[in-house]
Amino acid sequence: MTMTRMISMKLAINEAMDQEMMQDPNIIMFGQDTAGGVGTGGEVDCWGGVLGVTKGLYTKHGDRVIDAPPTEMAYVGAAVGAAACGVRTIAEVPFIDFMGVCLDQLMNQAAKIRYMFGGKAETPLVVRTMVGAGINGAAQHSQMLTSLFTHIPGLKVVCPSNAYDAKGLMIQAIRDNDPVVFCEHKNLYETECDVPEESYTLPFGKARIAREGSDVSIITYGQMVNRSIDAAKQLATKGISVEVVDLRTLSPLDIETVLASVAKTQRFVAVDEAYPRCNIATDIVAQVVPKLFGLLKGAPQVVSAPHTPVPFSPNLEALYIPSVEQICQAVERTF
The missing domain is CATH 3.40.50.920 (Rossmann fold)
Structure with a gap:
């Protein structure tokens, strides 16, 4: 019997990552403040990213949740390299506005690896990022740059509208063997709907x-x-x-x-x-x-x-x- 309950999109994304990390020990995560507070007595209450989407994951999964400084070029590059070596990887770039810092790693490396190696190489990478206006984040934290990444062949681009879709699409993204740019609208994080407790996927390319x-x-x-x-x-x-x-x-x-x-x-x-x-x-x-x-x-x-x-x-x-x-x-x- 499927058990559902009303939860927010933020919690649905968190639950998707948590469930996948529990069932697959080969998943790692990079991000800014994903483990904020570690080493200062704050391990139990780590910040969990800019808006707290990964909150609690360090406590459960330890060193597989890797805190990175605001150096997107470095840690997204590391995530691409890890994924190319077979480590299923999630990287959080807090705002899509900052993706320009690591665009070469995504556009010229991750997106092209499968093609340039004749289909023999894979890059199981999810880059989570926030999109959209509505929280007074100003011009550098509010853009909807989804079309920029849709334009690049080799990248898959996801943008859910509700908590149910967010969980199913996130699990699908993590299991996918190609790089996925997962766009989360910050105005939707607190919106709620019925979401199953168990793991499930929604297929890409199905409206x-x-x-x-x-x-x-x-x-x-x-x-x-x-x-x-x-x-x-x-x-x-x-x-x-x-x-x-x-x-x-x-x-x-x-x-x-x-x-x-x-x-x-x-x-x-x-x-x-x-x-x-x-x-x-x-x-x-x-x-x-x-x-x-x-x-x-x-x-x-x-x-x-x-x-x-x-x-x-x-x-x-x-x-x-x-x-x-x-x-x-x-x-x-x-x-």
């Missing part, structure tokens, strides 16, 4: 229909899934039936589910919190329109953040993030 509808499709991921569902509820009061597709993984991308939804509704809106140029929403439009142009009843719409750094001001940041109202307006434009 979910978050809400059924018949008049228009919204294609999105991460935090924007919840805002799109809220928009769908508002639009239902106007007689517009909205289907919401949660991509879950950006690479591989489940374009088949997207096409099936748009073919059914014959209208669609692509929503992405990222900068508007070359983001996931524009990629969805580019992939859907050539295949379904003759079926579309209205022009596709894109909802994105402005092409500007994320503002620090709480009022401006609230305006910066795509809103339920903007999504509703985009849906109405398709009619």
